[in-house]
Amino acid sequence: MDSLLIYGSYGYTGRLIAREAVARGGSPVVAGRDGRAVARQADALGVEGRVVDLESSTLASHLERFDAVVNCAGPFADTAEPLVTACLETGTDYLDITGEFPVFECLRQRDDAAREAGITLLPGVGFDVVPSDCLAAFLAAQLPDGDALRLGIKSGGGLSRGTARTLVEHLGSGGVVRRNGRLIQVPAAFRTREIDFGDGPEHAVTIPWGDVVTAAHSTGIESIEVYAAAPSWATKGLAAVDSLGWLLERDPVETLLKRLVDTRLDGPDETQLATGSAVVWGEVTDEETGRRARARLRTPNPYALTAESAVAAAERILEGRNRVPNGFQTPASAFGSEFALELSGTERELVAAPDDSIEPTRTLVESE
Ligand SMILES: NC(=O)c1ccc[n+]([C@@H]2O[C@H](COP(=O)([O-])OP(=O)(O)OC[C@H]3O[C@@H](n4cnc5c(N)ncnc54)[C@H](OP(=O)(O)O)[C@@H]3O)[C@@H](O)[C@H]2O)c1
Missing domain, CATH: 3.30.360.10 (Dihydrodipicolinate Reductase; domain 2)
Structure with a gap:
């Protein structure tokens, strides 16, 4: 998982997700807006860390080299929009762990844009939903x-x-x-x-x-x-x-x-x-x-389920195992109803x- 960025990685759930990704043999890049927290976490996990501010005009340039980003920085009403806009620009698949219905609805409305950009928008890869x-x-x-x-x-x-x-x-x-x-x-x-x-x-x-x-x-x-x-x-x-x-x-x-x-x-x-x-x-x-x-x-x-499901979803997207369609997806539309049982x-x-x-x-x- 070299080309995975975990954003909001030093928050409570981001930490669980980053730990799970590394435990499964991945080397994700961890990121957030607090340089010290990112550096501490990157050192502890032995992975690369990046300071990324969602309000920066150069946000897209930080995403360019990644195939997928898992956004763990909530409330997602504040963070999904800038990250998705940057992902559309760079052709990066977007996943998050939101449970907020306005965020799902907002991303659903970007279905056409995501298809055009050739990316998957897959919010809700945690316990919700x-x-x-x-x-x-x-x-x-x-x-x-x-x-x-x-x-x-x-x-x-x-x-x-x-x-x-x-x-x-x-x-x-x-x-x-x-x-x-x-x-x-x-x-x-x-x-x-x-x-x-x-x-x-x-x-x-x-x-x-x-x-x-x-x-x-x-x-x-x-x-x-x-x-x-x-x-x-x-x-x-x-x-x-x-x-x-x-x-x-x-x-x-x-x-x-x-x-x-x-x-x-x-x-x-x-x-x-x-x-x-x-x-x-x-x-x-x-x-x-x-x-x-x-x-x-x-x-x-x-939270334990969220750590595993978010990483499993990112792995599937990166491996293209199920040939996940572009555009707005849900966990079941992307991977099928048996995904939860795995x-x-x-x-x-x-x-x-x-x-x-x-x-x-x-x-x-x-x-x-
Ligand atoms: N789908 C699910 O089942 C599920 C499971 C667990 C959690 N969640 C959701 O995930 C979110 C995070 O939960 P948590 O327990 O990890 O919270 P947390 O420990 O408070 O961590 C939140 C993280 O998000 C970052 N963040 C928040 N607002 C930001 C912004 N505007 N720009 C950049 N970074 C921002 C924080 O960075 P700073 O410290 O720099 O502010 C921190 O790294 C919540 O919305 C929660 O509801 C969903």
Whole structure:
């Protein structure tokens, strides 16, 4: 992986990704805007480091020699645009680990430009959205007439600073769902439902997740909702936060919350990385006939999965193994629905077959 640049490599998740890339025998170039942090990391990993400022007018010249860049610098609302613009100029494939739906939507709109430039735009190669996107594609293949998709996410095992800062940035901006092909702004926690993540029904609320863009691309399904497991008391809290949107969007409040995040959060430790887990649930329904397919995908700790999936995706892009098409792609459209099962410790279970008259097949597919 000599021609891979990892940008934002010294942040919490960037460090995991750079470490994984080197452990797999690669020699990526690590980069970011802080010269000292880059040099320290490059020395420790025995790889080349580069100081790259996204606001620099010479940004494209830094990307010229690379076949692909993995952007780990979030919030991606700030970093994806300049890097993608430079990648279009230099013919460099772009990957990132965003989960932010506006970023997915923005990159989707650059599909034509990416095809013209002969590059792949592949955002979301982390826990958001690899398992959910692959599960959605798997379910859509089970029920090709399905026209509604619901996804649910249950995860624990600690938050990194960057994830929490990204969440703070989007607090108070409500939610989003896809209806008949259009992204619709809705209030936070707009819908609730019970979801069985494997231990019986649990309360879940809608969240503004990237799958409202990516799963539509991967499956062609145009009505999509994404839920997260949350205690029922949290629904009211989320709605209240929504009503405080005007306050949260004010700079001093956002700055204060981010400062709190910076002092309190450090990301999952090695034990949490090794022992944490998550479950992604999905359901595709044919609204007219009521037929449905339902499945669950269990994964390791989301950050551990992100490190592996981001590097695996970059390797595939660089090797051209799957002849990934140019233009905007999602993990499933680029690599197929089984990509998630090639990652360590993942396990998929089909819990409801499309034809209700047929006994649900409890097929279990496990990765090594
Ligand atoms: N897809 C997934 O499942 C997944 C998993 C993990 C994380 N994430 C996302 O990845 C992002 C990073 O998370 P993290 O835990 O690694 O956070 P982190 O430890 O705070 O690291 C963030 C990194 O991004 C850099 N950065 C931020 N804004 C920048 C800008 N405008 N220009 C240049 N560099 C910038 C930071 O550099 P400085 O220190 O110089 O500011 C730092 O290297 C978050 O948005 C998080 O939500 C997604």
